Amino acid sequence: MADAALPSSIDWSNDRTVARRRRRHAAERRLRYYGLAAIMTAVGLLALLLTSLIYNGYQAFVQTMITLDVTISEKYVARDNPREGNYRLVIRDSLRSLFPEVTGPADERALAQILSSNAPYIVQGRVLDDPSMIGRTVPITIPASDPFDQLNKGAVRRASPESERRVTDKQIGWFDRLDAEGRVAKPFNWGLFFNADSRLPEMAGLAGAITGSFYALLVCFLISFPVGVAAAVYLEEFAPKNRWTDIIEVNINNLAAVPSVVFGLLGLAVFLQFFGLPRSAPIVGGMVLSLVTLPTIIITTRAALKAVPPSIREAALGIGASRHEMVTHHVLPLALPGILTGTIIGLAHALGETAPLLLIGMNAFITQPAGGIFEASTALPTQVYIWADSPERGFVSRTSAAILVLLMFLITMNAIAIYLRQRLERTW
Amino acid sequence: MFGYAILLILFMSMAAYFVGRVSAAPFAAAGGSHSRPIYHGAFAAIWVGVPAFILVLAWVALQGPLIDRLLVLSLPAEMRSVSAAQLSLYLAEIKNVAAGMIFAEPTPAIREAAVTYERWEWLARWAMLAAVAAITVVALFLTRSRLAPRFRARNSFEQVVTWIMIFCSVVAVLTTLGIVASLVFEAARFFARVPVTEFLFGLNWEPQIAIRADQVAGAGAFGAVPVFTGTLLIATIAMFVATPIGILTAIYLVEYADDRVRVVVKPLLEILAGIPTVVYGFFAVLVVAPAVREAGSLFGIAISPNSALAAGGVMGIMIIPFISSLSDDALKAVPRSMRDGSLAMGATVSETMTRVMLPAALPGIMGGILLGVSRAIGETMIVVMAAGLIATLTINPLDGVTTVTVQIVTLLIGDSEFDSPKTLAAFALGLVLFIVTLCLNVLALSIVRKYRERYD
Numbered sequence: 104m105a106d107a108a109l110p111s112s113i114d115w116s117n118d119r120t121v122a123r124r125r126r127r128h129a130a131e132r133r134l135r136y137y138g139l140a141a142i143m144t145a146v147g148l149l150a151l152l153l154t155s156l157i158y159n160g161y162q163a164f165v166q167t168m169i170t171l172d173v174t175i176s177e178k179y180v181a182r183d184n185p186r187e188g189n190y191r192l193v194i195r196d197s198l199r200s201l202f203p204e205v206t207g208p209a210d211e212r213a214l215a216q217i218l219s220s221n222a223p224y225i226v227q228g229r230v231l232d233d234p235s236m237i238g239r240t241v242p243i244t245i246p247a248s249d250p251f252d253q254l255n256k257g258a259v260r261r262a263s264p265e266s267e268r269r270v271t272d273k274q275i276g277w278f279d280r281l282d283a284e285g286r287v288a289k290p291f292n293w294g295l296f297f298n299a300d301s302r303l304p305e306m307a308g309l310a311g312a313i314t315g316s317f318y319a320l321l322v323c324f325l326i327s328f329p330v331g332v333a334a335a336v337y338l339e340e341f342a343p344k345n346r347w348t349d350i351i352e353v354n355i356n357n358l359a360a361v362p363s364v365v366f367g368l369l370g371l372a373v374f375l376q377f378f379g380l381p382r383s384a385p386i387v388g389g390m391v392l393s394l395v396t397l398p399t400i401i402i403t404t405r406a407a408l409k410a411v412p413p414s415i416r417e418a419a420l421g422i423g424a425s426r427h428e429m430v431t432h433h434v435l436p437l438a439l440p441g442i443l444t445g446t447i448i449g450l451a452h453a454l455g456e457t458a459p460l461l462l463i464g465m466n467a468f469i470t471q472p473a474g475g476i477f478e479a480s481t482a483l484p485t486q487v488y489i490w491a492d493s494p495e496r497g498f499v500s501r502t503s504a505a506i507l508v509l510l511m512f513l514i515t516m517n518a519i520a521i522y523l524r525q526r527l528e529r530t531w
Numbered sequence: 532m533f534g535y536a537i538l539l540i541l542f543m544s545m546a547a548y549f550v551g552r553v554s555a556a557p558f559a560a561a562g563g564s565h566s567r568p569i570y571h572g573a574f575a576a577i578w579v580g581v582p583a584f585i586l587v588l589a590w591v592a593l594q595g596p597l598i599d600r601l602l603v604l605s606l607p608a609e610m611r612s613v614s615a616a617q618l619s620l621y622l623a624e625i626k627n628v629a630a631g632m633i634f635a636e637p638t639p640a641i642r643e644a645a646v647t648y649e650r651w652e653w654l655a656r657w658a659m660l661a662a663v664a665a666i667t668v669v670a671l672f673l674t675r676s677r678l679a680p681r682f683r684a685r686n687s688f689e690q691v692v693t694w695i696m697i698f699c700s701v702v703a704v705l706t707t708l709g710i711v712a713s714l715v716f717e718a719a720r721f722f723a724r725v726p727v728t729e730f731l732f733g734l735n736w737e738p739q740i741a742i743r744a745d746q747v748a749g750a751g752a753f754g755a756v757p758v759f760t761g762t763l764l765i766a767t768i769a770m771f772v773a774t775p776i777g778i779l780t781a782i783y784l785v786e787y788a789d790d791r792v793r794v795v796v797k798p799l800l801e802i803l804a805g806i807p808t809v810v811y812g813f814f815a816v817l818v819v820a821p822a823v824r825e826a827g828s829l830f831g832i833a834i835s836p837n838s839a840l841a842a843g844g845v846m847g848i849m850i851i852p853f854i855s856s857l858s859d860d861a862l863k864a865v866p867r868s869m870r871d872g873s874l875a876m877g878a879t880v881s882e883t884m885t886r887v888m889l890p891a892a893l894p895g896i897m898g899g900i901l902l903g904v905s906r907a908i909g910e911t912m913i914v915v916m917a918a919g920l921i922a923t924l925t926i927n928p929l930d931g932v933t934t935v936t937v938q939i940v941t942l943l944i945g946d947s948e949f950d951s952p953k954t955l956a957a958f959a960l961g962l963v964l965f966i967v968t969l970c971l972n973v974l975a976l977s978i979v980r981k982y983r984e985r986y987d
Contacts, residue, residue: 127879127882128879130879130881130882131879131880131881131882133881134782134880134881134884134885135783135787135881137779138779138780138782138783138784138786138787139783139787140779141775141776141777141779141780141783142779142780142783142784142796144776145776145780145799145800145803145848145851145852145855146796146799148803148848148851149799149802149803151818152806152810152811152814152818152848155814155817155818156810156814159817329699330699330702331699333695333696333699333700334696334699334700334702334703335700336696337693337696337697337699337700338700341693341696342700350704351700351701351703351704354703354704354707355703356976357707357969357972357973357976358703358706358707360902360905360968360972361710361909361965361968361969362905362906362908362909362910362911362936362964362965362968363909363911364909364911364936364939364940364961364964365710365714365909365961365964365965365968366710368710368713368714368939368943368957368958368961369706369709369710369713371943372713372714372716372717372958373709373713377596378592378595378596379595379596379599380595394706397702397703397706398703401700401703425685425689426689427689427692427693451805452805454807455805455806455807455808455809455810456807457807457808457809457911457912458808458911458912458915458936458940461915461940461944462939462940462943462944466944484807484809484912485809487809487810487813488809488812488912488915488916491809491812491813491816491916499817502813503813503817506809506810506813509807509810510806510810513805513807517805
């Protein structure tokens with residue numbers, strides 16, 4: 104009898120239902136493939152971005168260097184005043200001794216172009232470090248100038264017509280002879296990390312940018328960490344629920360979504376114009392960045408405090424702790440891993456933040472690392488911006504390399520945050 | 532000197548802590564004291580440290596402007612009766628001379644002022660240190676005299692800490708007020724010179740005006756409509772890239788992906804979200820813009836080197852993880868019973884998704900898209916590097932357009948006078964940007980919140 108109640112009259116195998124089922128399954132597969140394609144696109148774009156950076160940037164981690172036997176003749180460099188010596192002629196003579204057949208000012212100039220135009224200052228620096236060199240012949244390693252650096256790295260094609268490259272056939276011949284004599288090497292480019300900025304790609308390094316970013320992040324941390332944690336603790340543990348605290352909450356959420364360039368305008372108008380703090384200085388950069396990161400730190404700290412179960416608080420209060428003691432002795436230590444994770448992630452964001460730093464002038468051309476938080480400096484992301492704007496071929500790979508260094512710092516910071524989260528965080 | 536002052540304060544606070552603790556030790560030993568000795572110490576330390584710290588901050592903030600003011604008053608009368616811009620040039624010159632950076636031979640009055648300036652700077656620095664020392668010593672004696680067995684040191688200490696915490700939570704409000712005040716103030720100065728109607732409805736944007744009389748430059752036009760349309764064009768392109776990819780990614784991750792895929796894809800999306808925007812900007816200039824141009828020349832279309840398409844497309848890539856994570860949250864917030872009910876009725880997964888889950892999650896997804904739009908409008912570095920500088924009134928994505936943020940940065944980059952309409956225009960644009968993004972955020976957050984309340 105029960106069989107009759109079932110709608111057995113439906114015929115699942117006629118053409119119409121089969122076609123419909125097929126259509127529905129096709130739609131199912133389509134959505135699945137669309138989703139997969141979307142993910143593939145996103146991941147593919149990420150891969151394209153990273154590959155193009157590595158492809159363009161890996162060359163900048165090595166630098167073509169040329170070793171010359173330089174005679175520091177007393178004719179040019181006086182023993183009692185090595186600073187004032189004519190090091191240009193010192194270089195010229197050492198090149199002459201290598202290429203005796205090159206004569207005439209035009210050819211000599213073309214020959215000298217193989218070396219970085221900073222070569223005289225490099226020799227000067229070595230002599231000032233060790234004045235006993237004067238009068239002797241010493242091997243000195245000098246960076247090749249950008250066109251020859253690119254030639255040695257294969258970025259300049261030798262087969263291309265002479266008019267289309269910045270190095271002449273004659274110069275290539277000289278360079279190859281230096282190479283054949285074993286004077287050309289391609290060691291790791293320590294200058295990328297220890298030199299400050301320069302107009303010459305072969306001399307430009309990130310030391311100024313790294314110290315600037317370090318100081319700015321230090322200031323940012325010293326302001327935003329205590330202020331952010333104190334604000335979060337107050338709002339989460341002490342604040343009465345009234346209109347005033349509602350305003351503060353809404354405010355923090357909105358501040359988190361304000362474009363960062365607006366914070367730059369604030370820094371320019373208030374910190375630079377009103378308070379007269381120095382332009383381009385890491386202290387101003389750090390203060391602006393701390394305002395940018397403050398909402399993030401407050402929000403993550405509140406989440407970490409919320410994750411501590413109420414029973415801990417009740418137990419502490421129950422045995423006679425004051426509310427402050429309950430927070431400082433029990434809640435904060437338990438929430439600390441979460442707070443630190445949020446802070447590090449906030450600082451990582453601050454490290455990559457560029458627009459507000461541009462507005463307060465941290466994109467100046469500064470040729471030595473800042474000695475303190477009040478001295479003008481650049482930061483890593485603004486350095487990337489400056490180099491990206493430079494026309495020389497060598498700066499394209501330097502920019503990519505600078506980005507790789509920046510990403511390395513970011514990955515390290517995030518790795519520390521993940522480690523802290525996995526190691527120290529407790530689930531209740 | 533700032534560093535020394537802070538060190539001095541730290542040292543005095545620590546000293547006060549030990550003084551308080553040691554002098555309170557006998558109370559505890561005698562029994563019947565209200566607070567433990569460490570609270571007496573903390574009470575002393577906080578009252579020694581905090582006022583001195585506030586003093587130093589105020590001093591550093593006010594010293595510069597005050598000395599400038601005094602310096603101007605000390606200048607001869609004929610030097611004072613010039614424009615504000617000229618006066619600030621004088622001040623800069625005086626400071627340069629005082630710092631030993633002499634470019635041209637300064638006038639005797641400037642030289643004299645430089646000497647005065649140096650003396651006052653020196654005086655101010657040492658006076659600050661002396662004031663800090665004085666205030667900490669006085670505070671130490673005052674607090675020390677209050678310590679007694681029945682003194683409620685813990686309550687007093689906690690009260691001060693509470694006030695400090697309240698101040699910290701007000702910093703966010705102060706920041707907002709600071710933003711609003713500075714933007715409104717500077718924008719008002721701009722609108723005193725350029726009418727609001729011209730700014731909002733004018734069709735011509737040529738802000739590069741002559742700062743000096745002898746410079747050759749445009750007469751200056753501040754009609755911001757082309758800038759607004761450029762911003763909207765690029766933001767639209769970005770959303771056309773980000774919305775479908777973001778939502779489809781979220782759908783796949785929520786419904787189809789197994790845990791192995793999720794474990795790989797989620798961190799990759801987080802990496803995409805964590806890449807600084809300056810990197811995206813460089814990517815746009817280095818790879819995407821040339822590729823777009825190549826593709827155009829294949830079809831014989833001339834594409835501007837800083838086309839809106841390249842900048843908007845890369846901005847879209849940046850926004851993908853944002854949209855996908857917010858859509859992910861919205862889809863996960865749909866009650867499981869609705870999904871299971873649909874599947875139990877025989878609907879396929881895709882039918883459940885398009886007919887049940889997506890409509891239910893739509894407010895959340897819309898909120899996410901609005902937040903994405905607000906991001907796209909406020910995004911700076913990608914467009915500064917990849918979009919154009921010239922404001923053209925067009926909706927052709929192959930042309931170069933400029934955006935609000937590009938104009939803000941280019942108008943303010945480098946040294947510029949603070950009085951010219953050119954720099955003030957940047958603040959007017961900033962005000963518009965702030966208001967628009969704020970409205971979008973408030974709208975998006977209220978949509979998300981309302982929706983969440985309905986299902987919780």
